[in-house]
Amino acid sequence: MPTLLKFLLVFLLLAAAGTTWAQAPATAPAPATAQPAFDVEAATQAYLSTLTPAQKASSDAYFEGGYWLLLIDVLYAVGIAAVFLGLGLSRRLRAWTERLPRRFLRTLAYAAAYLLLAWLLSFPLAVYEGYFREHQYGLSNQRFGQWLSENLTSLALNVVFGSLLILALYAAIRRAGSRWWVWGTGIVGAFLVISIFLGPVFVSPLFNKYTPLPASPVRAAILRMARANGVPADNVYLVDASRQSKRISANVSGIGSTIRVSLNDNLLRRSTPQEVQAVMGHELGHYVLNHIQKMLVFFIVLIGLGLWALDWAFTRLVARYGPRWGVADRADVGGLPLAVALLAVLSFLATPVLNTIIRTQEQEADMFGLNAARQPDGFATIAMKLSEYRKIDPAPLEEALFFDHPSGHTRVHTAMRWKAEHLGEK
Ligand SMILES: [Zn+2]
Known part of the structure; x- marks a missing residue:
């Protein structure tokens, strides 16, 4: 096959060269000015x-508020660590778990209790960010009870799987000492792969219902496009995201046999068929370009760097303040609140890097989607609709630092450039 491909390429190059040289005078391409300007x-x-000035002001305020929330979240995380270490909560918790007979039980109990208490302490901020603020900007469809019950479901998942992850990491610390972060990277990576694999099958259905797309001309167009790009039609789902939010969205989730594209019902309800096709083209891009698998590689490298930096900072802080906080060394589970706060600081610092990695993939998916769906105007109008929750026209540096998707301006410009360069094509 590769030989055939090479032969074909050489043939095509020769043919192209041939036509240019031999036929240029006879059949010059129509000048660009023949197209409508x-x-x-x-x-x-x-x-x-x-976008009206009022809409723009609201979307800017919502999104820019998010920049401050990044900072507030990290300060809050440090505050929680201060409550655990400075006010002696961690010490008391460890004394309480010390009565348990086996070390792994002590670690597990401390981790579970820590996760529960940290959730309680961060509850006020979570209610503001996840409930009141979303309502303030008209983005949420949830009543408080529903929001709380979903939050409790996530808490249960976090306590169960979080404590197991913490247990595995402390086992690595006790076995490998200062090299634990190498093992830790493998452990977190394995948890990540398993959770991405199980997510669409076991986790997402706890919050939403996933069904096949209802029969319609839009569905036919979507599945045609999916098959044309090598995505099986059974891997396209509709999700009732309107249970939670008014946002238009779609995503690709899962890995291996669980990978799928999900379009949300807000998208189908509030968009034209051209817009739906434009979004679907983008999602197919993520699928076909193996973005989840590539993202995993990036993440695991970042996790390795992060755990190494965490150990570096943790060792220095504990050498100095350990006696005051009641933390003996890195193997002491009582130091967990410090480790979590340090991770919060590190991921805050890594935000621009993470955003840029994700945004680059999003831009690739945009290009793929324009080529697959050939709906530049549908793509542009949907990019405008997303301004409900994403600032439409940021400064370039602002986009580079804070945006995990291209801005509306960038997306509309990309679509219009595509349109200009494909005018008159069928
Ligand atoms: Zn995307």
Whole structure:
């Protein structure tokens, strides 16, 4: 096959060269001016100006508030560590778990109790961010009871799987000493792969219902596009995201046999068939370009760096303040609140890097989607609709630091450039 491919390529190159040399004078391509004039910048601006000043102000405020929340979240995480270490909560918790007969039980009990108490302490901030703020900007469909019950479901999952992960990490610390972070990277990586694999099958159905797309001309167009790009039609689902939110969205989740594309019902309800196709083209891009698998590789490298940095900072802080906080060394589970706070600080510092990795994939999926769906105007109008929850026209540096998706401006511009360069094609 590769030989055939090489032969074909050489043949095509020769053929291309041949036509250029031999036929250039006879059949010069039609000059670009034969096409109707299309000004990419003007078309982009025309789309951007469809947002009213009030809509723009609200979307800017919502998104920029998110920048401050990044900072507030990390300060809050440090505050929680201070309650555990400075006020002696950790010491008391460890004394209480010390009565248990086996070391692994003590570690497990401390970890579970820590996760529960940390959840309680961060509850006020979580209610503001996840409930009140979403309602304030008209993005949520949830009543408080429903929000709370979902939050408790996540808590249960976090306590069970979080304590097991913590137990595994402390086992690595006790076995490998200062090299634990190498083992730790493998352990966290394995948890990550397992949770991505199980997510769509066991976790997401706890919060939403996933069904096959209802029969419609839109469905036919979507499945046609999916098959044309090598994605099996059974791997496309509809999710009732309107249970929680008004947001238009779609995503790819799972890995291996559980990988799937999910379109949310807000998207199907609030969008034109052209817009749905544009979004579906983007999601197919994630699927076909193996973005989840590539992201896993990036994440595992970042986790390795993060755990190494965590150990570096932890060792220095405990050498100095350990006696005051009642933390003996890295193998002492009483130091867990410090480790979690340090991880919060490190991931805060890594935010621009993470955002840029994700945003780059998103941009690739945008390009793929434009080529697959060939709906530049549908793509542009949907990019405008997403301005409900994403600032539409940030400064370039702001986009580089804070955006995990291209901004509306970037997306509309990409679509209009594609349109300009494909005018008149069928
Ligand atoms: Zn995407």
